[in-house]
Amino acid sequence: MKSTTLLVRPAPGKKSRALIQFGALRVPAAIGRSGRTVLKREGDGATPIASMKLLSGFRRGDRPTHLQTPLAIRRIREDMLWCDQPDDANYNRPVRAPFGRSHEEMKRKDGLYDICLVLDWNVTARARNRGSAIFFHLIGPGYEPTAGCVAVHPRDMQRLLPFMRRGNVVRVL
Known part of the structure; x- marks a missing residue:
């Protein structure tokens, strides 16, 4: 796949559903319970309507063990x-x-962050209340x-990971 942009398009019928297109690959996804917005x-x-670069990723060390990806992936620690x-x-x-203070647990019991990619939404240039922890992760x-966030089935994440690199863009339309 030559594409460097992962497109996230709204799916018909439900504001919290989307379709992801990456090159010839198309997979279903879940997005925010309130749908999409330009004013996150x-x-x-x-889910912010934006083009967000992939920065890095996290994985839960006691679950998926071998991930094929050129993206920098760190192991989630117990205290993260x-x-x-x-x-x-x-x-x-x-x-x-x-x-x-208020926070998200990275080592979740539900497995949603067993593979969790960090999107550059309000990360490199932060502004208060603009939204935090916008990830590309696994679906329940x-x-x-x-x-x-944008979430996909573990099987689809495994299909996408070999092509995920720092700087790839996740573009929510």
Whole structure:
């Protein structure tokens, strides 16, 4: 596949569903429970309509063991969290437990972050309340809506990973 852009198009019928196109590959996905938005705000449950570069990734070490990808993938530690507290200096950054402010747990029991790719939404240039933890990750049963991320089936993530590189663009239309 020569494409460097992963297109995320809305799927008909349900605002929290999408179709991903990467070259000739097309797969179903889930997006935010509130659908898509151009005015992303912290906690709104929407996926930003934007072009976001892939920065890096995380994997849960005790689950998927061998990932074929040129993208830098770090192992999720037991104490790894992601700050989603807009008025904290660590907003939209990984932090370590214990952390008393609002945060996301990276080592989730539901397996959604067993493979989790970080999208450059409000990461390299942060602004308070613009949204945090916008990831490309695994989907739960029934393609449940996300809190604003893009999520795919583990089988589809494995198909996409060999082509995922730092700087690839995830473009939500």
